[in-house]
Structures are given as structure tokens and as C-alpha cells.
Amino acid sequence: MAHSPRKGSPARWAAVILPPLCLGGLLAWTAGAFSPSAISPAHFMQRFHNAGAPGDGFRRAHAKGMCATGWFDPSPEGQALSRSGIFKGKHLPVMGRFSLAPPLPYLPDNPAVARSLSLQIRSSTGDDWRLALVDVPLQSMRDVADAYAFFGAAKLNPTTQKPDPAAVQAYAAQRPWLKTAFEQAKAHQQTSDLTNDTYNSLDSFILTDSTGKKTAVRWAVVAQEPFSPAEGSGANDKNYLFKRLVQTLNQRPLRWDIVATIAREEDPVNDPSQPWDEADQKVTVGTVTFTKASSEDESPCGSMVFDPTILPDGIGVSGDPLLALRSTVYMRSYATRSAEHKAPSMVTPGDVTNPTLTTDGKGQ
Amino acid sequence: MSFPQNTGHAAPFPRLSILLHWVMAALIIVMLFVGLIMAHDPTIHYAQLFTLHRTVGFLILLLVVIRLINRFASHTPDLPHDLPVIMKLAAHLSHILLYGFMLALPLVGWAMLSAGGYPITLWGGCHIPPLIGFHPHLWGALRCLHSLLAYGLILLILAHIGAALLHGIIRRDGVLGSMLGR
Numbered sequence: 271m272a273h274s275p276r277k278g279s280p281a282r283w284a285a286v287i288l289p290p291l292c293l294g295g296l297l298a299w300t301a302g303a304f305s306p307s308a309i310s311p312a313h314f315m316q317r318f319h320n321a322g323a324p325g326d327g328f329r330r331a332h333a334k335g336m337c338a339t340g341w342f343d344p345s346p347e348g349q350a351l352s353r354s355g356i357f358k359g360k361h362l363p364v365m366g367r368f369s370l371a372p373p374l375p376y377l378p379d380n381p382a383v384a385r386s387l388s389l390q391i392r393s394s395t396g397d398d399w400r401l402a403l404v405d406v407p408l409q410s411m412r413d414v415a416d417a418y419a420f421f422g423a424a425k426l427n428p429t430t431q432k433p434d435p436a437a438v439q440a441y442a443a444q445r446p447w448l449k450t451a452f453e454q455a456k457a458h459q460q461t462s463d464l465t466n467d468t469y470n471s472l473d474s475f476i477l478t479d480s481t482g483k484k485t486a487v488r489w490a491v492v493a494q495e496p497f498s499p500a501e502g503s504g505a506n507d508k509n510y511l512f513k514r515l516v517q518t519l520n521q522r523p524l525r526w527d528i529v530a531t532i533a534r535e536e537d538p539v540n541d542p543s544q545p546w547d548e549a550d551q552k553v554t555v556g557t558v559t560f561t562k563a564s565s566e567d568e569s570p571c572g573s574m575v576f577d578p579t580i581l582p583d584g585i586g587v588s589g590d591p592l593l594a595l596r597s598t599v600y601m602r603s604y605a606t607r608s609a610e611h612k613a614p615s616m617v618t619p620g621d622v623t624n625p626t627l628t629t630d631g632k633g634q
Numbered sequence: 635m636s637f638p639q640n641t642g643h644a645a646p647f648p649r650l651s652i653l654l655h656w657v658m659a660a661l662i663i664v665m666l667f668v669g670l671i672m673a674h675d676p677t678i679h680y681a682q683l684f685t686l687h688r689t690v691g692f693l694i695l696l697l698v699v700i701r702l703i704n705r706f707a708s709h710t711p712d713l714p715h716d717l718p719v720i721m722k723l724a725a726h727l728s729h730i731l732l733y734g735f736m737l738a739l740p741l742v743g744w745a746m747l748s749a750g751g752y753p754i755t756l757w758g759g760c761h762i763p764p765l766i767g768f769h770p771h772l773w774g775a776l777r778c779l780h781s782l783l784a785y786g787l788i789l790l791i792l793a794h795i796g797a798a799l800l801h802g803i804i805r806r807d808g809v810l811g812s813m814l815g816r
Binding site: 278282285286289293296297300301310314387570580582599602604609 | 679
């Protein structure tokens with residue numbers, strides 16, 4: 271036989287085994303196999319669970335919600351700021367989701383709880399703009415480490431079914447950089463309803479215009495309905511906020527302006543916990559009109575993911591570390607909940623058909 | 635260290651096959667790393683990586699189709715005659731699996747993004763139409779399948795590299811050389 275013997279020295283066997291072993295090791299390292307303590311999306315999922323997210327097909331945060339549909343009319347000012355096809359369109363379809371911020375899908379409506387709004391606006395040319403907004407003025411975390419600690423502090427005490435107040439206080443006390451955020455949250459005047467609330471992106475985004483000029487902005491989705499304070503506005507009905515939204519939509523369309531706050535040189539673009547200058551220019555880039563409400567069990571908005579990093583050309587992410595975090599965590603939460611069997615939402619199709627307020631504790 | 639190849643037993647692959655193999659090898663390795671980073675690292679600039687992942691994914695899908703056509707249209711060198719039957723079987727089976735996974739991963743990726751209601755935009759703003767409609771339940775299952783297929787492909791690739799090196803360094807039967815153009 272012309273072949274040399276079919277055996278090798280240890281060095282040759284090492285040359286066979288080591289390259290795939292190294293590549294495998296490198297891939298495993300990339301997947302976090304050797305750093306189990308590093309913060310991963312799976313760790314966040316665990317913290318949402320500890321904070322009361324039951325699974326059952328519900329999203330891990332902003333769990334209680336209801337859908338609304340309507341349209342978006344962009345303004346010429348919006349088109350000047352961003353080259354996105356969204357701002358060139360007219361009367362674009364909008365899918366929205368109003369929600370309460372906590373991870374609890376069966377939380378009774380009450381004046382104290384933070385509220386959120388998600389939007390998906392699509393153009394006929396395939397542009398898809400998603401926004402995730404909440405009605406607090408500033409983000410109470412500045413980076414991934416803060417976020418992880420924040421959701422750790424939100425862990426429910428098994429006996430009280432509420433977060434431990436000491437843990438929440440410690441979270442704030444240990445983070446002097448969040449002082450302004452907590453002060454502004456405390457001073458924030460909550461509105462009576464979902465209909466007259468203003469919802470903020472908190473994170474910043476980079477708009478690119480037709481000449482390539484970039485502008486950093488924060489979004490506020492500002493109600494055209496007049497302000498009315500939350501004090502004394504509550505009702506016994508566990509879904510009063512959502513039912514009153516349905517009642518109003520049954521009477522008239524509701525409009526929100528999408529307002530861009532334009533960053534100036536000194537504004538902290540990549541830190542959503544810090545305020546921008548009060549004197550910053552504000553530009554209305556368009557108006558969202560909602561005409562119809564539906565239970566999230568009967569609308570695609572219930573399952574849809576409102577990852578704010580899903581953006582059309584002309585709107586991009588800033589260097590805000592929380593935007594990067596959102597993508598991975600939203601993806602994980604969306605995949606996990608989508609594979610689960612979904613329990614009925616608290617705001618039922620019946621509540622939308624008949625939004626009369628009751629006082630019998632319905633929905634508990 | 636260099637290992638002399640006994641090239642008497644296996645003719646080299648055609649030039650196009652060799653080019654497709656190595657271009658795809660590089661792209662697939664990059665994709666596996668990008669995918670793992672996207673799934674496990676919450677600190678990275680996800681949006682850009684995601685665009686890269688979608689773009690390269692479609693490129694791989696295109697290349698694997700070309701490669702399959704090329705595979706049937708061109709001559710594939712025979713395996714050495716003295717290769718044990720079990721190793722021949724393993725070689726054929728692993729290649730069928732490699733092709734299957736290379737085809738399935740981008741297709742499942744495309745289907746899962748469609749089912750999840752994600753816009754499928756490539757580098758340069760090109761929109762790809764959805765493969766299927768909005769089915770969140772299916773998205774959850776396909777997202778899981780996408781990961782499983784990726785882990786499977788990783789194992790196949792590691793075995794493939796190990797086998798190639800076994801041919802080149804231990805058996806020195808010309809099989810490795812046939813894909814190096816020697």
C-alpha cells in the first residue's frame with residue numbers, strides 16, 4: 271500500500287482535535303456558557319417572574335392592556351427631520367396598545383399605577399415604526415446593571431404580594447445619579463384617564479433627514495384631550511381606566527400629537543434617566559388618531575411585540591444602553607410568551623362591547 | 635507544522651465548489667457568532683447586528699441554493715476506496731445534514747420573522763416580503779427551532795472540521811486536499 275500507517279503521533283491527534291474544540295469553546299463562551307453569573311436575558315425573565323409576571327402567555331411587563339386602532343398623519347416638520355417613508359405617507363394605519371406598566375395582567379385599575387402606550391405605524395412601502403412609551407417623565411434606570419437591580423427590587427414578597435418597600439428604597443438610595451428621575455416621578459401629576467395622558471419614549475433616537483443630517487430626539491405622545499387630575503378620579507370598577515377609554519372612543523376619535531424634543535449639544539442623549547434642557551425645541555412630527563378599541567384577546571396587538579428598536583430607515587437607535595437591553599429581553603419575552611397558552615385578558619371583549627362601569631368588583 | 639498530503643487518491647473539487655465552500659464557511663461562522671451574541675448579550679447594539687444577521691442570512695440562502703445546483707451539476711470527487719464503510723456512511727450522512735441545516739436555518743429565520751410580525755429589512759433598506767402571515771404562536775415555536783437548528787449546525791460543523799483534519803493529518807488520504815484545491 272502506498273499509504274503511510276493509519277496512525278498518528280499525539281501531536282497529530284492534537285492537531286485534529288484541538289481546532290474544533292477551540293471553535294466549540296469560543297462559541298460556548300459567546301453563548302455565556304462560562305460566565306453563568308453575567309446578566310443575560312434569561313436572568314431578566316426570572317426577575318420578571320419574581321416580580322409577579324405569571325407567564326400564561328402574557329407579556330412580562332406592561333401585562334394588562336387593551337388595543338386601539340386608527341391612523342397617523344405626519345406633519346411637514348416630521349418629514350424635514352427624518353427621511354423615513356413614514357413621514358412621506360398619509361393616513362397610515364396605526365395599531366396601539368394601552369397598558370398598565372407592572373408585570374401583573376390582573377392588576378385592578380387605580381390612580382397610582384404608571385401607564386404605557388405602544389404604537390406600530392406602518393407605511394405602504396414597508397416601513398415599520400414601533401414605539402414603547404410610558405407616562406413617567408424620566409427612566410428610573412440608566413444602564414443594564416440598574417435595570418437588573420430595579421427588577422430585582424420589584425420582587426414580590428410572598429406574604430404581602432407587594433415589593434419590599436425597603437428594597438425599593440435601597441435601590442433609589444444607592445443610586446444618587448437617579449435622584450432627579452425619582453424627584454420628577456414624585457412631582458409628576460398623574461392624569462385622570464388613559465385618554466388625557468402623555469406617554470414618553472424616555473430613550474433617545476437618532477433621526478436622519480434626506481441630506482444625511484442627524485438629529486437626536488426623545489418622543490412624547492401628547493394627548494389633545496385637556497388635563498384633569500387623577501385625584502378623586504378613580505372608580506370601583508377594576509377596569510375603569512380601560513372602560514372609560516372605550517366609552518370616549520365610542521363618542522369621538524381621540525388624538526395624540528407625536529412630539530420630538532430636539533437634543534442640544536449638552537443634553538445627555540444616551541442616558542434616559544437624565545432630563546434635557548427645558549428650553550429644548552419641540553416639534554410635532556404628526557398626529558395619531560384612535561377610533562376603535564378592542565380587547566387584546568381579539569386583536570393582533572395582544573400578541574405583537576412593541577420593541578422600540580424596530581425602526582424604519584430614517585429613524586435609528588441612540589447609544590442608550592437600555593435600548594440594546596430592550597431588544598434582547600423583548601425578543602426573549604416575545605418568544606417565550608408566544609409559545610405559551612394564553613389565559614384570558616382582564617379587559618375582555620365583553621368589557622369593550624359593554625363598557626358600563628360596575629361596582630361589583632368585576633374582573634377580580 | 636505541515637502535513638504532506640497524499641493526493642493520489644482524491645481528485646480536487648471543481649474551483650467553483652471550493653470557492654462556494656470557503657465563502658459560505660466564513661459567512662456561517664460569522665452568523666453563528668452574531669446569532670449567539672444577539673441571543674445572549676443584552677449590552678450589544680442589537681439593531682445593527684440584527685440587520686447584519688438578516689442580510690447575511692439571505693445571502694447564505696441564495697448561496698446554498700447555488701451550491702446545491704452546483705453540487706448536482708458538477709463532479710464530486712469520490713471518497714478514498716479504502717475508507718471503511720462506516721466512515722463513508724458518516725461522510726455522506728453528515729453532508730446531507732450539513733446541506734439540510736444550511737438550507738433550513740435561513741428559511742426558518744425568514745418564516746419566524748414573518749410569523750412574529752417583524753419587518754424584514756436588509757442592509758440598504760431592501761424590504762423582503764414575509765414568507766408566511768402573522769402567527770405569534772408559530773413564531774414562538776419557530777424561534778425555538780431556529781436556536782435548535784443553530785446548535786445542531788454548530789455540532790455538525792465541529793464534527794466536519796474534526797473529520798477533515800482526521801483525513802488530512804491522520805489518514806493523509808487527500809480528502810482535505812481536495813477542498814484546498816490541491
